[in-house]
Amino acid sequence: MTLATVLDAIDTxxxxxxxxxxxxxxxxxxxxxxxxxxxxxxxxxxxxDDLSALGFKAExxxxxxxxxxxxxxxxxxxxxxxxxxxxxxxxxxxxxxxxRPPFEPALEDTPKGRVxxxxxxxxxxxxxxxxxEACRAWKxxxxxxxxxxxxxxxxxxxxxxxxxxxxxQDNADELKADIALICDTGLFADRVPGIVTQLRGLVxxxxxxxxxxxxxxxxxxxxxxxxPARVLTRLLAGLHDDNGRVTLxxxxxxxxxxxxxxxxxxxxxxxxxxxxxxxxxxSAPAGETGKTPLEMIWSEPTCxxxxxxxGYTGAGFKTVLPSQAHAKVSFRLVGQQNPEAIRDAFRAYxxxxxxxxxxxxxxxxxxxxxSQMATDHPAFEQARTxxxxxxxxxxxxxxSGGSIPVAGYFKSILDMDSMLIGFAKDxxxxxxxxxxxxxxxxxxxxxxxxxxxxxxxG
Amino acid sequence: MTLATVLDAIDTxxxxxxxxxxxxxxxxxxxxxxxxxxxxxxxxxxxxDDLSALGFKAExxxxxxxxxxxxxxxxxxxxxxxxxxxxxxxxxxxxxxxxRPPFEPALEDTPKGRVxxxxxxxxxxxxxxxxxEACRAWKxxxxxxxxxxxxxxxxxxxxxxxxxxxxxQDNADELKADIALICDTGLFADRVPGIVTQLRGLVxxxxxxxxxxxxxxxxxxxxxxxxPARVLTRLLAGLHDDNGRVTLxxxxxxxxxxxxxxxxxxxxxxxxxxxxxxxxxxSAPAGETGKTPLEMIWSEPTCxxxxxxxGYTGAGFKTVLPSQAHAKVSFRLVGQQNPEAIRDAFRAYxxxxxxxxxxxxxxxxxxxxxSQMATDHPAFEQARTxxxxxxxxxxxxxxSGGSIPVAGYFKSILDMDSMLIGFAKDxxxxxxxxxxxxxxxxxxxxxxxxxxxxxxxG
Numbered sequence: 001m002t003l004a005t006v007l008d009a010i011d012t013x014x015x016x017x018x019x020x021x022x023x024x025x026x027x028x029x030x031x032x033x034x035x036x037x038x039x040x041x042x043x044x045x046x047x048x049d050d051l052s053a054l055g056f057k058a059e060x061x062x063x064x065x066x067x068x069x070x071x072x073x074x075x076x077x078x079x080x081x082x083x084x085x086x087x088x089x090x091x092x093x094x095x096x097x098x099x100r101p102p103f104e105p106a107l108e109d110t111p112k113g114r115v116x117x118x119x120x121x122x123x124x125x126x127x128x129x130x131x132x133e134a135c136r137a138w139k140x141x142x143x144x145x146x147x148x149x150x151x152x153x154x155x156x157x158x159x160x161x162x163x164x165x166x167x168x169q170d171n172a173d174e175l176k177a178d179i180a181l182i183c184d185t186g187l188f189a190d191r192v193p194g195i196v197t198q199l200r201g202l203v204x205x206x207x208x209x210x211x212x213x214x215x216x217x218x219x220x221x222x223x224x225x226x227x228p229a230r231v232l233t234r235l236l237a238g239l240h241d242d243n244g245r246v247t248l249x250x251x252x253x254x255x256x257x258x259x260x261x262x263x264x265x266x267x268x269x270x271x272x273x274x275x276x277x278x279x280x281x282x283s284a285p286a287g288e289t290g291k292t293p294l295e296m297i298w299s300e301p302t303c304x305x306x307x308x309x310x311g312y313t314g315a316g317f318k319t320v321l322p323s324q325a326h327a328k329v330s331f332r333l334v335g336q337q338n339p340e341a342i343r344d345a346f347r348a349y350x351x352x353x354x355x356x357x358x359x360x361x362x363x364x365x366x367x368x369x370x371s372q373m374a375t376d377h378p379a380f381e382q383a384r385t386x387x388x389x390x391x392x393x394x395x396x397x398x399x400s401g402g403s404i405p406v407a408g409y410f411k412s413i414l415d416m417d418s419m420l421i422g423f424a425k426d427x428x429x430x431x432x433x434x435x436x437x438x439x440x441x442x443x444x445x446x447x448x449x450x451x452x453x454x455x456x457x458g
Numbered sequence: 459m460t461l462a463t464v465l466d467a468i469d470t471x472x473x474x475x476x477x478x479x480x481x482x483x484x485x486x487x488x489x490x491x492x493x494x495x496x497x498x499x500x501x502x503x504x505x506x507d508d509l510s511a512l513g514f515k516a517e518x519x520x521x522x523x524x525x526x527x528x529x530x531x532x533x534x535x536x537x538x539x540x541x542x543x544x545x546x547x548x549x550x551x552x553x554x555x556x557x558r559p560p561f562e563p564a565l566e567d568t569p570k571g572r573v574x575x576x577x578x579x580x581x582x583x584x585x586x587x588x589x590x591e592a593c594r595a596w597k598x599x600x601x602x603x604x605x606x607x608x609x610x611x612x613x614x615x616x617x618x619x620x621x622x623x624x625x626x627q628d629n630a631d632e633l634k635a636d637i638a639l640i641c642d643t644g645l646f647a648d649r650v651p652g653i654v655t656q657l658r659g660l661v662x663x664x665x666x667x668x669x670x671x672x673x674x675x676x677x678x679x680x681x682x683x684x685x686p687a688r689v690l691t692r693l694l695a696g697l698h699d700d701n702g703r704v705t706l707x708x709x710x711x712x713x714x715x716x717x718x719x720x721x722x723x724x725x726x727x728x729x730x731x732x733x734x735x736x737x738x739x740x741s742a743p744a745g746e747t748g749k750t751p752l753e754m755i756w757s758e759p760t761c762x763x764x765x766x767x768x769g770y771t772g773a774g775f776k777t778v779l780p781s782q783a784h785a786k787v788s789f790r791l792v793g794q795q796n797p798e799a800i801r802d803a804f805r806a807y808x809x810x811x812x813x814x815x816x817x818x819x820x821x822x823x824x825x826x827x828x829s830q831m832a833t834d835h836p837a838f839e840q841a842r843t844x845x846x847x848x849x850x851x852x853x854x855x856x857x858s859g860g861s862i863p864v865a866g867y868f869k870s871i872l873d874m875d876s877m878l879i880g881f882a883k884d885x886x887x888x889x890x891x892x893x894x895x896x897x898x899x900x901x902x903x904x905x906x907x908x909x910x911x912x913x914x915x916g
Contacts, residue, residue, distance in 0.1 A: 031774075032772075032773060032774030032775065032776065033772070033773060033774065034773065090776060090778075091770070091772060091774075091776055093770075093772070094673075097672070158776075159774050159775065160774075160775060186678075200677065202677075202777070204775045204777070206775070211739075211740065212738040212739055212740055213738055213739030214555070214738060214739075214887065214890045214891065214892075215552075215889065215890045215891070216738055216889070216890065217860065217888040217889045217890070218760075218762045218764060218788060218790070219658065219660075219790065219858070219859045219860025219861055220644075220755070220859055220860055220884070220888065221738065221755070221859070222755070222760040222762045222788075222790050222859060223744075223745045223754040223755050223758055223759075223760040223790065223859065224731070224734075224735070224743050224744060224745050224751055224754040224755050225735070225738065225740055225744055226740060226742075226744040227744070227762055227763060229694075229763035229764075229765075229766055230694070230695075230698065230762070230763055232691075233690075233691040233692075233694040233695040233763065233766075234691075234695040236687075236688070236691040236695075237688075237691040237692040237694075237695035237696075238695075240688065273682070276682075277682070277683070280670040280671055280672060280674055280679065280683065281669075281670055281671030281672075281815075282669065282670055282683055282684060282815045283814065283815055284684075284814045284815055285682050286682060286683055286684040286685070286813070286815065287681045287682050293682055296681040296682040297678070297679070297680070297681050297682050300681055301681075302676075302680040302681040304676045304680050304685055304688070304779055305685060305687035305688055305691065305768070305769065305780075306676060306769050306770055306775070306776060306777055306778050306779070306780070307687075307768060307769035307770040307771045307776070307778070307780070308687055308691075308766060308767065308768050308769065308771070308783075309766065309767045309768075309771040310763065310765060310766050310767075311763065311764050311765035311766065311786070312549070312551070312764055312765040312786060313765045313766070313767040313784070313786075314490075314491070314549060314551065315490065315491060315492070316490030316491065316549075316617050316618075316823070317490065317617065317618060317662045317664070317764070317786055317788075317823035317824070318490065318548060318549055318616075318764060318765065318786075318889065319660070319662070319764055319788055319861075319889065320764050320765070320889050320890075321762055321764070322763075322764070322765070325766075326771070328769070328770060328771075328775055328776075330676060330680075330775075330777055332676070332677065332680050332681065355744070356741070356742045357739075357740045357741055357742050357744065365774070365775035366775070400677070401677045401678055401679070401680060401681065402675065402677025402678055403677055403777075426678070429672065430675040430678065431673065431674070431675045431776065431777065431778050432672045432673045432674065432675070432778075433672065433673070434672075
């Protein structure tokens with residue numbers, strides 16, 4: 001019955017919990033922009049204060065970048081869990097596409113239900129607060145925390161996590177637990193909870209092509225001078241063939257064929273690709289010919305242009321022949337694809353195809369391999385049952401197209417398996433203007449953690 | 459003797475003349491940026507005041523865009539000349555590459571001599587002032603202006619001259635003269651004056667490709683969602699073949715073969731392509747295989763990317779799959795190429811090659827045909843002799859890669875031939891950071907106009 005009491009406490013406290021979330025969302029902790037470094041520290045301190053109030057021994061831990069939050073609390077015979085989330089958020093541009101200031105969170109009633117609107121509402125502040133609120137309710141009912149818990153929040157997830165690996169290495173003994181709980185993923189379908197068992201990796205690259213030593217007049221030099229923007233478009237256009245397959249030599253080394261049982265399990269999910277694409281104004285899966293939609297986002301690697309710029313981009317027109325052209329390119333990795341080998345293949349391809357009078361400069365923006373969870377750990381089945389009790393549909397083991405490198409690092413550095421359980425929805429507009437998190441995700445997410453922690457400690 | 463006296467007056471007055479030029483350069487009359495509209499009016503008024511002081515009947519004439527300056531003065535038996543220049547300038551970005559504020563003009567001593575450093579120093583304020591200073595010196599010596607002169611300055615040359623054609627049509631009787639003098643071109647070589655007899659035309663286009671209806675998370679959607687940046691790179695990369703030839707159907711219609719006599723004349727100029735390219739950090743002519751360097755910049759059409767942008771272009775990295783990708787593209791035209799036909803061919807090519815789920819939007823940024831001067835008019839030979847007297851080398855009839863549409867409009871609307879005579883140098887950094895104008899160009903340019911006006915009225 002005590003679980004029911006905890007769930008009731010969560011229901012009763014919902015409005016206050018939403019208020020606490022809005023306080024955290026009001027802090028513009030954009031990790032990729034140096035101008036917001038102070039805000040990242042403020043967000044970390046806010047979390048330490050809140051966790052301390054729950055009885056955790058919580059601390060802000062300095063790093064060369066933004067600080068980590070580490071908290072320890074509780075006890076019991078159940079498994080010692082490490083809960084992970086990140087308090088940093090994506091940049092907000094283009095700002096003019098937001099229907100309200102991104103760091104002035106508000107509750108909005110929409111045709112699809114009540115939402116919390118703000119940058120970070122879904123990725124990841126709203127999600128990490130579901131776990132904290134579950135602990136709060138448990139504490140209120142039991143006077144103790146739900147089992148032995150270590151909480152670990154980072155502030156560099158949206159900017160390549162430069163400090164994460166060294167921090168895990170330096171604090172391995174302190175952070176090692178029986179299993180990690182990571183809340184940075186989504187529901188499979190609108191109301192179907194999922195436990196992610198495979199994640200794509202990520203390689204980020206920035207490239208600058210330089211031709212003339214300064215911007216030139218396209219009348220005086222057009223036709224005789226190398227145009228680096230033209231060179232860049234040829235290089236980027238050559239990265240895919242006409243079937244949408246990446247052309248880099250060796251790119252598909254380590255990409256496993258999809259196992260038949262997984263193929264069958266995914267087919268049973270009846271993924272509605274049309275609805276998924278229509279939501280964002282598209283109608284046709286644009287991936288490699290012959291692959292299913294779920295393969296395109298879960299088990300196939302990608303190469304995407306995330307940004308590019310060259311020459312005059314302001315109002316009006318400027319007949320300039322630019323000196324430089326830039327692009328930010330990322331690769332999503334699967335199976336055993338080697339991040340560094342793929343970075344090298346990309347750089348070799350560019351260098352090999354550079355025309356005379358052009359030079360290329362590269363800057364790396366992180367690299368992480370894909371990861372695969374060991375679903376035979378008993379906690380997976382206990383969590384799946386607990387989730388199925390909370391939600392109308394049975395929980396599924398699914399993949400994720402996103403990269404959550406920390407799961408790979410927990411395995412490689414702490415030899416710890418991870419359960420990735422999250423409550424975001426496909427229309428949450430992660431990384432986009434008008435990001436939101438459904439109040440239902442927040443509320444049932446909190447209840448879900450109470451059920452899972454109860455099951456793990458039952 | 460009187461010409462010598464005028465030339466002496468020019469020499470004596472040089473410092474004061476440079477001071478006047480710096481006053482005009484200090485006005486940031488950037489025509490393409492609406493924020494500078496007031497500065498364009500200030501520049502026009504400054505010129506009207508200066509011309510009035512010389513005895514011209516000068517007026518600022520309103521247009522739907524930036525105003526024109528029209529002034530009439532002088533008399534005599536020589537041909538009635540219309541002098542044209544433009545008081546507007548290019549934008550200044552990237553501002554951080556300037557070694558001083560672009561609108562705080564200053565004289566600098568460089569290894570190659572004394573220069574005036576400021577945006578517009580060479581294009582075109584410094585050049586138009588050479589004519590005004592020649593008139594000033596003549597007036598000081600003779601008490602009259604050097605012949606019957608109409609002066610016509612526009613303020614939209616750097617932004618497609620939207621008001622020019624209607625203004626010429628509405629004021630044809632007033633502006634028609636025996637011949638036009640246009641000062642917006644350069645010396646052929648550092649000290650070899652040129653009279654431009656052919657000019658390339660220009661078509662400006664802006665294109666926006668839209669895929670998803672908002673920016674997406676490249677983890678969640680990467681691999682299944684159409685990326686408009688990838689679509690744009692493929693479209694732009696397809697505009698040239700491997701020999702640097704433009705692929706648009708019908709693009710070369712109306713491009714004449716280079717006449718043998720012109721080919722011989724240009725060969726005799728001994729154009730130093732290596733020096734021309736080395737000056738901007740390049741070493742190899744990048745135009746169509748088999749064409750000479752002078753053909754590439756004077757008699758061959760081009761297609762250039764002047765700007766492009768998509769997705770995240772700030773500091774750090776953002777794994778966004780952009781909703782839109784943009785480019786500014788221009789075409790330089792020669793012979794009888796039809797600007798509208800080429801704009802249509804470009805739009806048809808883009809539309810034809812758009813994948814499912816992508817839309818294209820186009821915005822036009824001006825269009826003008828190429829033009830060819832009638833060098834049999836006696837003024838051409840008189841001017842060539844006068845220029846040859848001032849400069850160490852004999853003046854040459856040359857081409858220009860730049861577009862000076864007004865010359866074409868003078869012919870088509872006013873039935874008036876133009877002599878394009880200018881004193882800019884290849885290293886003036888037109889449209890680039892650290893634009894400059896050599897004091898020698900300004901000084902000998904002023905003396906050149908005195909000689910030419912003397913010859914025309916002799």
